[in-house]
Amino acid sequence: DTQMTQSPSSLSASVGDRVTITCRASQTISRSLNWYQQKPGKAPKLLIYSASSLQSGVPSRFSGGGSGTDFTLTINSLQPDDFATYYCQQTYNMPLTFGPGTKVDIK
């Protein structure tokens, strides 16, 4: 299986901050990397697919980058609605696997 790691596991930030979350795959996955946002008690929501493509309806302050094994999710000018847990997911190899998540909370 392709193991996914995320760093940090949690972070505290203020509204307006720029936040970057890193995701690393245990083997190369090309650009087959997606990012999801999940709020407590809610289903995950797709933000970014194929490493850097913004899902329709997602604010442009979210951006993704990377290829191979190392990827980033950046949130420019963090908004109150962005406090949540973020998961990366690789879809290059079966089984599809998720990272452990990064919780973003209010400083």
Place this chain on the structure above:
Amino acid sequence: QLQLQESGPGLVKPSETLSLTCSVSGGPTKTSSYYWGWIRQPPGKGLEWIGNVYYTGLTYYNPSLKSRVTTSIDTSKNQFSLELTSVTVADTAVYYCARVRDFSYHMDVWGKGTTVSVSS
């Protein structure tokens, strides 16, 4: 607007079979552009992919669950289903169904999730 809704028992006894259905509205399940998937999340933990089913009945499963999992699709009813046999307490989780884009396998529409507890 496509919507997915999970349904099924909220409580299952150990060793029994967990059965869930995902009803799709606002679009067809018989589409060559998407798979239909199941994902679960144990309390306080991360996401685990269970499996995908295509409108033809083609399936892909997580090897960690493969011996116990069956997914099926009924395009005439516009729904797909999950069966997980021989459940244990470790199968207690929120179960989500989702639409899965073909080729890239990203999950762009999710159901709200249903909580399944395994307990005697």
